[in-house]
Each structure stands twice: as C-alpha cells, then as structure tokens.
Amino acid sequence: MKRKKIIGTMAAILILLIVGAVAVVLVRRPFDAGKPDELLADYFACIEKGAYDKMYGMLDEESKANISKKDFVTRNQKIYEGIEAKNVKISVKDAKKADGGEKVSYLASMDSVAGKIEFENQAMCTRDSYFDEFKLSWDDSLIFPDMKDTDKVSVSTSQAVRGQILDRNGNMLAGPGTAPSVGLVPGKMSENKEADIAQLAGLLGMTEEEINSQLSAAWVTPDSFVPLKTLNSQQSQELTEQLLTIAGVLINDTEVRTYPLGEKAAHLIGYVQSVTAEDLEEHKGEGYTSSSVIGKSGIEGLYEKELKGENGVKISIMTEDGVEKNVVASVDKQDGENIRLTIDSDLxxxxxxxxxxxxxxxxxxxxxxxxxxxxxxxxxxxxxxxxxxxxxxxxxxxxxxxxxxxxxxxxxxxxxxxxxxxxxxxxxxxxxxxxxxxxxxxxxxxxxxxxxxxxxxxxxxxxxxxxxxxxxxxxxxxxxxxxxxxxxxxxxxxxxxxxxxxxxxxxxxxxxxxxxxxxxxxxxxxxxxxxxxxxxxxxxxxxxxxxxxxxxxxxxxxxxxxxxxxxxxxxxxxxxxxxxxxxxxxxxxxxxxxxxxxxxxxxxxxxxxxxxxxxxxxxxxxxxxxxxxxxxxxxxxxxxxxxxxxxxxxxxxxxxxxxxxxxxxxxxxxxxxxxxxxxxxx
Missing domain, CATH: 3.40.710.10 (DD-peptidase/beta-lactamase superfamily)
Structure with missing residues (x-):
C-alpha cells in the first residue's frame, strides 16, 4: 500500500510538471512565430498604409536599440511619402539559414513619382530566443540597398517648358517673355527699415505684413534677393524710378508667360495661374507641383494637357556631404507641345x-x-x-x-x-x-x-x-x-x-x-x-x-x-x-x-x-x-x-x-x- 501511494504521488508530480511546461510554452508563445518571408511581406505591406508604428514593432531588440521609434517613423515616412511610394510589392527569391536566423533574398518593386523602382535586396530575420518568433534586423539598407544612416533621399524636379500658342503665321499668342521683378536685398536696407517697407508697400499695392512675411522666410539671408512683385513691363518709368530710391530695392528681369496681343485676344487665349490646393487635389497624379501653373480659361485651359508637358523627376541617394551616391529612379522631362491655331493675329x-x-x-x-x-x-x-x-x-x-x-x-x-x-x-x-x-x-x-x-x-x-x-x-x-x-x-x-x-x-x-x-x-x-x-x-x-x-x-x-x-x-x-x-x-x-x-x-x-x-x-x-x-x-x-x-x-x-x-x-x-x-x- 505504501509503495502504491508513493508511485501515485510521483505520477501526480509528473503530470503537474508536464502541465507546467505546457503552460510556460503557452505564455512564451502567445501566437505563431510565422516564417521570415511572411514577416517581410507584412513589413512592406505596411508602407502603403502608412503603418510605420507597426513596422517598428517588427524590429528585433538590437535594431530598436540603434534607432528610436520616433526617428524610425519620421525617416521612413519622409522617404516613402516623399517619393510617393505606391503598389509596394516584394517577391522572395530564397531564404537561407544564418547565425541566429534566416537571410531572405527578395525583389522589391514600387511605383513612385519618378516611375517604377525595382531592386534586389536581402533582409536578416532573427529568431527571438525567448518568444521563439522572427524579427527583422533593420538598418537603412532595407529602404534602398547601399543606403546608410547618414544618407538622404532627394527628389528633384526638372520643370517642363510650357508650349507656346501660335497663330497661323507662327506669331506668338502665348509664350515666354520677361517682366521686371521687384525685390529686396535685406542686407542693403537702410536703418529706417519700417518706413522703407511702408513706402514700398504703397508703391507696389501690397501690405507691410505681406512684405515682412516674405523677408522672414527661412531661406532668406542678408544677401538674398527676395522677390516681392512682378510688374507689367508697360508700367511707368516713374514708378521704377521711385522704387529704386528705396535702399535695398533691386529690379531684375524674370521670365513670365506673356500674351503679346493682350486684351485683343484675351477671351480666346485665356491665361494661366499658379496651381491652388484645389487644383492639386483635382489633378492628383498628373504631375503638378506647388510651383506649377495651370491653364484657367480659353486655349490655355482647352489645351492644358498638351501645353504643360511632363516634368522630369529624379530620386537620388545623397551622402551627408550632398554628393549624389546613386540614382534610384528618374524620368526625363518632356516639354509641352506648341499649339498652332488658324487665327490671323492681324485680323x-x-x-x-x-x-x-x-x-x-x-x-x-x-x-x-x-x-x-x-x-x-x-x-x-x-x-x-x-x-x-x-x-x-x-x-x-x-x-x-x-x-x-x-x-x-x-x-x-x-x-x-x-x-x-x-x-x-x-x-x-x-x-x-x-x-x-x-x-x-x-x-x-x-x-x-x-x-x-x-x-x-x-x-x-x-x-x-x-x-x-x-x-x-x-x-x-x-x-x-x-x-x-x-x-x-x-x-x-x-x-x-x-x-x-x-x-x-x-x-x-x-x-x-x-x-x-x-x-x-x-x-x-x-x-x-x-x-x-x-x-x-x-x-x-x-x-x-x-x-x-x-x-x-x-x-x-x-x-x-x-x-x-x-x-x-x-x-x-x-x-x-x-x-x-x-x-x-x-x-x-x-x-x-x-x-x-x-x-x-x-x-x-x-x-x-x-x-x-x-x-x-x-x-x-x-x-x-x-x-x-x-x-x-x-x-x-x-x-x-x-x-x-x-x-x-x-x-x-x-x-x-x-x-x-x-x-x-x-x-x-x-x-x-x-x-x-x-x-x-x-
């Protein structure tokens, strides 16, 4: 009887040990660890959704120690949204065991403001020994191969030249011209700055607040030319002379869209204006930027698509010294078409x-x-x-x-x-x-x-x-x-x-x-x-x-x-x-x-x-x-x-x-x- 009792006790202890072990496993593995290729697919799927917080949660502890969540989110968001990344996809080529995990080779592709981007890359997926799940070993090369933490991604635009509108004889009805641009060089202004700005505002039909706002822009230095207003080339010589009496005022020629016939053809030719926020929303994906112009009426509006052309865009990786390290993607600019009308300017x-x-x-x-x-x-x-x-x-x-x-x-x-x-x-x-x-x-x-x-x-x-x-x-x-x-x-x-x-x-x-x-x-x-x-x-x-x-x-x-x-x-x-x-x-x-x-x-x-x-x-x-x-x-x-x-x-x-x-x-x-x-x- 005593021996049977001892055996029963040992069996009960063994059962408790087994149950405890299972419980420990359940605590340590609350979900399936998944596979490295699935982890990588989930990570890249977050980009288009803007789920950068979730991406950070997929990193291993060593990666998190090297970059804070705030810096990770800011860097990835600026880059992916700056290049307008869409349709982000990866295709895994193979996965090989490596020390502490698996190295996954993959092909990445995405659409961007500069066209399609494709590159081959590798990602290291480490196994968490405690939770027994895969995490990403992250550095900047996961964004683009050969990219370092000190590098930056640059998006540069080459502005397309807007096409001209011509009459039947080739005379220009709309096209490039010049006009006087009035501006200030802050370092050359007099000590009586406030009075000068007040006088300048009166002559240009601006408010003092508008001028001060331009002068306080972040890019302005004492030697900068700060443009304030472009004048009609037909405006009086007297106005120009009055403007030049104010210390710091400089008048340069600037290129503008011009209409040689003016009011004689205004209802026919129309005009362009700088794009508004509403224009950018309405024409999303059509290549307009905040510096673009858009036809608002007449032939300028009717043939907007043909006249505007397509801007060139280049996505580059730049070193911290501003040297171009690699071109990720680019599209050449296409200048707008010239539109020739049956109109006779003389008539x-x-x-x-x-x-x-x-x-x-x-x-x-x-x-x-x-x-x-x-x-x-x-x-x-x-x-x-x-x-x-x-x-x-x-x-x-x-x-x-x-x-x-x-x-x-x-x-x-x-x-x-x-x-x-x-x-x-x-x-x-x-x-x-x-x-x-x-x-x-x-x-x-x-x-x-x-x-x-x-x-x-x-x-x-x-x-x-x-x-x-x-x-x-x-x-x-x-x-x-x-x-x-x-x-x-x-x-x-x-x-x-x-x-x-x-x-x-x-x-x-x-x-x-x-x-x-x-x-x-x-x-x-x-x-x-x-x-x-x-x-x-x-x-x-x-x-x-x-x-x-x-x-x-x-x-x-x-x-x-x-x-x-x-x-x-x-x-x-x-x-x-x-x-x-x-x-x-x-x-x-x-x-x-x-x-x-x-x-x-x-x-x-x-x-x-x-x-x-x-x-x-x-x-x-x-x-x-x-x-x-x-x-x-x-x-x-x-x-x-x-x-x-x-x-x-x-x-x-x-x-x-x-x-x-x-x-x-x-x-x-x-x-x-x-x-x-x-x-x-x-």
Whole structure:
C-alpha cells in the first residue's frame, strides 16, 4: 500500500510538471512565430498604409536599440511619402539559414513619382530566443540597398517648358517673355527699415505684413534677393524710378508667360495661374507641383494637357556631404507641345480695334475651308494682368464694370434679327414653301395676319415693289419673312432648324452656347411666334459662330462647312451638314446678298467695294419687353463675305454690337466691318 501511494504521488508530480511546461510554452508563445518571408511581406505591406508604428514593432531588440521609434517613423515616412511610394510589392527569391536566423533574398518593386523602382535586396530575420518568433534586423539598407544612416533621399524636379500658342503665321499668342521683378536685398536696407517697407508697400499695392512675411522666410539671408512683385513691363518709368530710391530695392528681369496681343485676344487665349490646393487635389497624379501653373480659361485651359508637358523627376541617394551616391529612379522631362491655331493675329487685332469701345462679338472664318481666323469679344481685359498678379481692387473693378469685360460674348447666343433672314429663305426654298418669284403684295409698313392677333403688328422700314424674295432680302422686309414663316409652318421650320444644328452642340474646339428657336427647349406654339421667328425675332437665339457657319452654305452649294481652330499646313474643308439647303436655294440667296451690298438700295451698301466682290446681310434685333416698349435696346448685326474661293484672303466676317439704337442700327456695324475689310483685304 505504501509503495502504491508513493508511485501515485510521483505520477501526480509528473503530470503537474508536464502541465507546467505546457503552460510556460503557452505564455512564451502567445501566437505563431510565422516564417521570415511572411514577416517581410507584412513589413512592406505596411508602407502603403502608412503603418510605420507597426513596422517598428517588427524590429528585433538590437535594431530598436540603434534607432528610436520616433526617428524610425519620421525617416521612413519622409522617404516613402516623399517619393510617393505606391503598389509596394516584394517577391522572395530564397531564404537561407544564418547565425541566429534566416537571410531572405527578395525583389522589391514600387511605383513612385519618378516611375517604377525595382531592386534586389536581402533582409536578416532573427529568431527571438525567448518568444521563439522572427524579427527583422533593420538598418537603412532595407529602404534602398547601399543606403546608410547618414544618407538622404532627394527628389528633384526638372520643370517642363510650357508650349507656346501660335497663330497661323507662327506669331506668338502665348509664350515666354520677361517682366521686371521687384525685390529686396535685406542686407542693403537702410536703418529706417519700417518706413522703407511702408513706402514700398504703397508703391507696389501690397501690405507691410505681406512684405515682412516674405523677408522672414527661412531661406532668406542678408544677401538674398527676395522677390516681392512682378510688374507689367508697360508700367511707368516713374514708378521704377521711385522704387529704386528705396535702399535695398533691386529690379531684375524674370521670365513670365506673356500674351503679346493682350486684351485683343484675351477671351480666346485665356491665361494661366499658379496651381491652388484645389487644383492639386483635382489633378492628383498628373504631375503638378506647388510651383506649377495651370491653364484657367480659353486655349490655355482647352489645351492644358498638351501645353504643360511632363516634368522630369529624379530620386537620388545623397551622402551627408550632398554628393549624389546613386540614382534610384528618374524620368526625363518632356516639354509641352506648341499649339498652332488658324487665327490671323492681324485680323484679330483689326477687329478688336474697330469694336474696342463697344459691347460686341465677332467671328471671322474662311468660308471655303472652315478655318476660324478671328474670335473677338469686347470690351476685354488684359490677360497679362492675371500672370503678374492682380490686386483685389483691380479684380473688383473688372467684375463690377457694367460693360462686363470678363464676359465672353462670342460664346453666347443672341437674337439675330434680320441677319437670320437668309436662313429662313434657304429653308423656304429648299422645302418648296417659298416661291421666289411670287409677289406677296405691299402691306405698307405695318401688317397683321388677321384680327386674332389683337394689337400685334409686324412692322418694317421700307416700301418697294415687287415684293418678292430677292427684294425682301435687299430691303430687309420683316413683313415678307413673317408671311414666309407662316407658309413654311411651325413643324417644318422647327424640323429644318434642328437639321441646321439648333439645340445641338456646335462641332468646334471651344464649347459654344447652343442656338435655340424656343425658350427652355420648347416649341414654336403660336402664329405670332412663328411669324416673328421668320425675321430672326420671337425666341430665336443663335451663337455668332453658328450663324457664320450656316452662311458658308451660301458659298458651298448648300453644304455647311465645319469650323475649326487647329491649324493645318494643308487645310481641307469638312462638310458638317450636307445639303442643308438645295444648290438652287444657295445660289438664289447668294445673288440677293450680293445686291444687299452692291446696290444703293441694299442695307449693306456701306461695305461696297469696286475691287472685290462682297455679299452680306445686315440685321437689327429689337430687345424689348413688348411691342410698345420704347426703352428697349437694339443689337446690330452684319455678316459679310468675299465670294471668290480663289481670292488671296477669302473671309466671312460676322459681327454683333449691342446698344446700336440711336447710333445707326446695323449701319453702325456695316461701317466698322468695312473698315476691318479695308485693313485686311489686299
């Protein structure tokens, strides 16, 4: 019995020892130790997540003794986020046992701001003897091979040169230029520094706080040139002389984006500005930096991708002495493309100069090829002001100007008035609803269909005979075209206008407002609206480029030519709307428009020339609340074109001017257009 008791006691002790041993193992190994390749994969997976604290927890005790958690996190975060590391991956090649652990060979790859980075490397994984798990033996070479703790990673950018915008003859419309940059050299300022800064702030339109902020930047030394403001090269010599009387002021030439035509082409060319935080967020991954510029309007914005090019970027490992030790990755810069337009700078300037005092818009194009030669909106602003820095006062002045110089009129739609009559004529002739020889009879200067129109009458300015299509165009007879529209019919007119691009986007590089025949996408739903539509009133609104484009059908056997803005050495016409009008309709309208310009009775006779055959149509659109409104204004139109496709400078010029009432109506526009053609045509 005693022996059995002893054996039982020993068995119990043995069981307790076994249980205790298991318990110790469970305490020492709370989780699976894993494998070295898995540890390495987990480590690199943390980079893209920004889990640098977790990465530090994977290091062995010796590595932690060599670098603090704070320094580890700061160093890795600066490097990986500085190079914009993404898609970080490793592929283990092999793992070999080594003293205290395993040495893992792997291939690492990642995307960066300088393109793809790939390198082979090795990592030592040590086994923790107490917890029996693998940890990383870390030093800086785990970031990039051969990198030491005293090395730095440098990301340098080579700025791409922005492409130029050129006209058809290679003249620069936007490109590099110089302007005077005003700055301070702190070490050369006088003892009366505060008074000098106050005087300088007043001359430059800056605040003293802005100047002091620039001077207190971390990089500034006593000998530094601290730029404050870039001046317009046209600013007065007197201002420059005043600035140079202040001690420490220095004026250097600096390169800037410049617009030689300034306000003459501002609405067309647009401008660039420094990128904002919103721009960087919106265009993330497109190569923009805080020092980049971006096109904000016009051609600068439209062709931003082509003009900006691609910056060159290089990621280098640098020694503590600033010597480049190794290039990790690089992409060469690609300068932006030059964009050449069909625009003729001379014609653009001539049009602007004639209408600069007006609220107007003009389109000029080659009616046989579709090349757009000028796009002008007046009044305008100088796009160079946006480059050099516009004061808040100047910005408010432009925005509050009642003439709206920032408003791009050639992109809008306007009531065309009688300039629309050739379109009505073309529709009526093509659909067979107008007999060009029919005499509609004289109605005097006022007419209504019947008493159902109440007090409403269509009025016109001239009486003549016979009242047929050709004479109606020559004398610009509203009554004739009101009757013609009724003969065409609302459904027929709306169907035809849809075929002519109404309610559609114009096929052109710059987006224009869509033309309409009724408000809010509606229909022509009354006889009065239909009659008024016939002579370009009612609810007809049309974009000036669209109207000019429709006029090309008159010269191209009824085919509407597509307008375009990108220059080609061998221009070719492209038909936008085939047989918009019949060939006979186009011919008849052309003959009538020749007489509008070349007979004394014609409303466009002011543009008549003996040396060049011209044709065209005037228009005066009434903008008023109702027929009895005497306070409304008038829009004046004139569309004029050369007839010969073989002419040295074939051109179609379409112009609209606001507020021509009591200034000669459309005759005002005719005179201005004649002066433009006088300066442009040989």
């Amino acid at each position: 653009q300037g001539l049009v602007y100069d004639q209408f600069r005092e007006d609220k107007s818009c003009s389109v000029a194009m080659n009616p046989f090829t579709g090349e757009v030669l000028a796009l002008v909106s007046t009044p305008a602003y100088d796009d160079n002001e946006f480059i050099l820095g516009m004061s808040g006062e100047r910005w408010d002045q432009l925005n509050n100007d009642e003439n709206k110089p920032l408003y791009n009129r050639f992109r809008q739609v306007w009531c065309p008035g009688s300039s629309f009559k050739p379109i009505t004529a073309g529709i009526g002739l093509t659909t067979g609803t107008i007999n060009p020889e029919e005499d509609y009879g004289s109605e005097g200067l006022s007419w209504q269909k019947d008493e159902s129109w109440g007090d409403y009458h269509v009025t016109t300015l001239h009486e003549y005979s016979p009242v047929n299509l050709e004479n109606a165009l020559i004398y610009s007879d509203n009554i004739y075209f009101a009757k013609a529209a009724l003969n065409i019919g609302a459904d027929n007119l709306m169907k035809s206008l849809k075929l002519l691009g109404f309610g559609q986007e114009l096929p052109f590089e710059i987006k224009m407002s869509q033309s309409q025949y009724a408000n809010d996408g509606g229909t022509i739903d009354s006889e009065i609206q239909l009659a008024d539509s016939g002579y370009g009133q009612g609810q007809i609104l049309i974009n000036p480029l669209h109207l000019a484009t429709l006029y090309t059908s008159i010269l191209n056997d009824g085919n509407v030519i597509r307008p375009y803005l990108t220059y080609s050495e061998t221009p070719k016409s492209e038909v936008w709307i085939s047989q918009a009008f019949s060939s006979d309709a186009a011919s008849r309208v052309k003959t009538a428009l020749e007489k509008v310009v070349n007979t004394p009775e014609g409303t466009g006779y002011g543009a008549h020339r003996e040396d060049i055959a011209l044709a065209g149509k005037t228009g005066t659109a009434e903008i008023k609340a109702d027929q009895n409104d005497t306070t409304g204004t008038e829009l004046g139109w004139f569309g004029v074109f050369t007839e010969d496709a073989a002419a040295q400078k074939p051109v179609l010029l379409m112009s609209m001017v606001e507020d021509v009432k009591d200034r000669g109506g459309s005759g005002y526009v005719v005179d201005k257009s004649a002066a433009i053609l006088q300066g442009y045509l040989p």
